Amino acid sequence: MLLNRESSGKRWRIRPDGLGKVTGRLAYLTDMSAAGMLYGRVLRSPYPHALILSICTEKAQQLEGVHAVLTHLDVPGLNRYGIAHQDQPVFCENKVRYVGDAVAAVAAETAELAEYALTLIEVDYELLPIVDDAELALLQDAPLLHPQGNLLHRSQFNRGQLGSGFAACTHIVEDTYFTPRQMHTYMETEGGLFVPEEDGRLTVYSPTQHGFMDRLQLSRITAMKQERIRIVSSPIGGSFGGKDELNVQPYGALLALKTNRPVKLHHSRWESVRAGLKRHPMKISMKTGTDASGHLLAHQVRIIADTGAYATLGAEVLNFAVEHVLGPYRYDHVKVDGYSVYTNNGMSGEFRGFGGNQAIFALEGQLDRLAEKLGMDPWELRRMNMRMPDDPGPFGQPIVVTEGAMQVWNAAEASGLWQERGMPNREEEREPWIKVGIGSAFTMHGGGLGVGIPDPAGGRLLLAADGCIEAIFGYEEFGQGLLATLALMLIEQFGLAESDIRMIIGDTDLVPDSGSTTASRATSMMWKTLQNLKAPFTSQLLERAAELLGKSADKLAMGAGGIYETAGDSLLLTYKELAEAKGERISCSTAFQFPTSDTPRTGAHFLYTYAAVVVKVEINQLTGRVRVLDQYHAVAAGPVMNPQGFLGQIEGGSSMALGFAITEDAVMQQGQYMTKNLDTYLVPTIVEHRGTVSVEPIEHLPHGDSFGPRGIGEVGSVTLAPAIAAAIHQAVGIRVTKLPIEPELLQNDCAFAFAEEAVSKR
């Protein structure tokens, strides 16, 4: 059944954070200010690659109204950060490696003054040759960005004998796919407020996906104990992976500590573009072969990922791509060779889909090409080669059994949009230069961080003094609807009323470390937490109530507003009365790890979400522009926790994928961004996002599954691009290998002749 307001019934609820958002009353962290606050600005490198010969801050220091000018000499602790590898300098000491590299920072009484002070800082650079191509960066004589070389990470996977595999193939296709440097383009740019407290602690109000990771990193940089730092991290005006790494925090923290005044930083869009993370551009070469009947036999892949100047999560993204270029298919002979390479291009890092988007675009393209060679329906080819419920994961690792692959395949097959494909094409209704096609694609997408990476989870439930039941989690709300999902789970699983609940997230002083809000994991982990807490928390409550009421606990039940007699319907005791009763505070917590596969392969996943997309597109052969007319998404992710959020995540993810496919590219030349703002970096507007997006959740899980809902935060953003490519091929017979799709490729001379004819007839 399609997911919408009607089909969701009462579960379609107004979001708890909704009122503040539609009235503008909700203060985002970049909206905050404080009395006596200073404005921070960061001086960044104008050059993609250069030695720093000297930095002189004297003139800036002397400017009236300037309270601090900081360079690497002013970092009390570690002058490096990074979630996985701490190799990104807070302030560069003697070398810059990209145009966002920070050299100094200023705090001044007005933003204008701070900006001006930056112009007074004198930095002497000696330019170095620029490495702006990941492939060339690997050559022997390439200039080195880092002493250990330009290779950040290599990831390989082999199974079977590739040579004999290909020798046995009847059909082989070979192609190279290119994907763009996509930008997160969260509408709220990075920023925040940094407040030194009277007791010497530091409070950081700045968006992040993992407050405790920020706290750890800031404690290293500032040489302060972690407990001396408090991170407040929600609400967030969008992140999509882009705010998981530190961005403004080191500068805000250091400036606030130095001046002992609150400091506000808020990136301009251009600064966000130059300093912020992007999706890894990848070049993926694939050779894939089948036997005469279409069974996949051999698959060879080479991935070159441009990770930019510093590591961030480049290695992890590559590992994910290596896993997902194998996808939900069976083959005996596989060889994948992936390289994540340092360049002087902007920083690449974590981005919704985490390398899956690039991998799946390439892999699905191969399947389409093979189907054509075989003269076979591409969807049928997928069915033939699809993994079965008991099959191991892409690396041969044990994974949780689901029928997800077949379920989404069937759903897409049965969808109205796919059925339309076989119907007569009503050419006569359109101008002759407009062509319409339908395409589909298919994916399995891993959730959680995978084997070998700490992936803690958990949370706490507590009956507060005022009778509210507090749900306390270390996750962040960046728009995905986490609070709404949590509220709905509490209401449905505990029988609570909305007014009984208080949700506390995004504050390291108040919440336990529940791990990062990333990798489509938060919903799964909140669900699991509540599963763990349900019995102990309920029984504590009921036992206390039983004492007070002089009844047996097994005759009592939790409900809206308080404790009920199971037999009757009467409210016996409110939560407030219960909270006021003598005794220890009723509280339960749980901590565990995101489940992982029993395999030594780092990054391999255990839980997967499956999705299939069918899309109908229209191509204008005069302009070469692609318009998406309709989309159908089948998503097998277990039970839907929050219908509005589910729909929003798939619709929103697909919009992002649409941009990835047709317009978005942070173009760089010689290590400089050519697309500095939203006038040249084009994200889809309402006009691009036409037609309907039908979303069909498949909720069924195998009997006895204990893992519950799988993540959906990313999967909506990975499968649309290859489906669009397939639809384009169906419409005009052209194979797309490079994203975003270049209009020139789809322009057609005959179409111009048609147009001229049509015009002359008028």
Place this chain on the structure above:
Amino acid sequence: MSKHEMLGAPRGAEQSELACTINGEEMKLEVAGARRLLSVLRDDLALTGTKRSCEIGRCGACMVLVDGKPINACLTMAYQCAGKQITTIEGIGAADGGMDPVQRAFLEEGGFQCGYCTPGMIISVKALLDRSPDPSEEEVEEALSGNICRCTGYGGIKRAAQRAIEWRREAP
């Protein structure tokens, strides 16, 4: 400090008086000549419902009504607002603190996720409905084509706009 360097110093700092109406309240503000409406609203008046994102008139996060017309506050110099009626998202709701039907439609349809674009979206829909009570789908698209949302995929936004239109149609 040399004279040459001083030339680069922040200019347009001379204050002048700006008289305008903001959310129904008459105001007299001391504003430097180079200030933009967006920064006056956000930084001086703490009306942070109006958002800052691209600052070049592309995203619509900063949309406000000036004499009833949707305007990008990031492109508007403060002095251009002299004598004008400015309405921000904070001034959209009913006088009794209730919500405008457009706001309610966004809330009920879930026409937002992170919500950062939402005030601008609501201002644009509100302005559209005020000038064209029963707009076609194309008109809605056109009216919202200057508002970027990175989160919702526009489906929820379209449904919210549609709902607001229906309510208006049904209203006596």
